[in-house]
Amino acid sequence: MSDAQKSELADKKVTAAEYEAAFQRLQACFRAAGFDVLNVSRTAYMNDFSVPDAAMQSGVYDDCYAREYGAVDTVWQLAHEDESPTNQMYKECLRKRGVEPAQKSEDVKKQMDEADLSVQDCIEMAAGGTGG
Numbered sequence: 387m388s389d390a391q392k393s394e395l396a397d398k399k400v401t402a403a404e405y406e407a408a409f410q411r412l413q414a415c416f417r418a419a420g421f422d423v424l425n426v427s428r429t430a431y432m433n434d435f436s437v438p439d440a441a442m443q444s445g446v447y448d449d450c451y452a453r454e455y456g457a458v459d460t461v462w463q464l465a466h467e468d469e470s471p472t473n474q475m476y477k478e479c480l481r482k483r484g485v486e487p488a489q490k491s492e493d494v495k496k497q498m499d500e501a502d503l504s505v506q507d508c509i510e511m512a513a514g515g516t517g518g
Contacts, residue, residue, distance in 0.1 A: 388453050400462045408458040409433045415450035416441060431469045432462070467491045479508035 390411060394404040413423045421441040427434045441447045451459075467473065468491050476494050477487035483501050487494050498508070 387457060391454060391456075391458055394458050395461065398461070400458050400465065405433075405458060405462045408455045411454035412450055415454050416446065419444075419446040419450070421446055431466050431471070433459075475508055475512050479503055479511050482511055 388411065391408060394400060394408060400408075416423050416437065419441070421438055424436045424438065425434070437447050463470070468489060470491065473491040473494055476491075476498055480487040480494065480497055480501060480503070483503065485497055485501050488497060498504075
């Protein structure tokens with residue numbers, strides 16, 4: 387783990403600026419190894435990206451991710467789990483079943499269990515089906 391990533395995690399929180407700085411270091415690490423980070427998209431919640439298969443096969447992905455971004459990414463995503471696209475899909479699934487969803491993802495998951503809704507049901511609903 388890089389010193390920069392350790393510093394970003396020192397207070398056990400990750401700010402938006404720290405999250406972005408870690409992502410910039412991840413990209414620089416890939417470039418230094420001769421690879422580009424592809425299909426980058428950013429939301430308020432997360433950075434989404436892909437890498438060439440050769441970067442995966444060579445171990446560059448694992449090395450760069452662990453050194454520059456992995457722990458920061460994990461802390462950031464856990465802190466923003468309620469905003470995740472998956473949680474939003476689950477909330478919409480509950481609404482379609484007439485249940486007003488909670489805000490916290492852990493409560494949404496409980497509501498899904500209580501409504502006897504599976505992840506597969508919600509995926510089907512999101513695709514325009516009726517779910518199970």
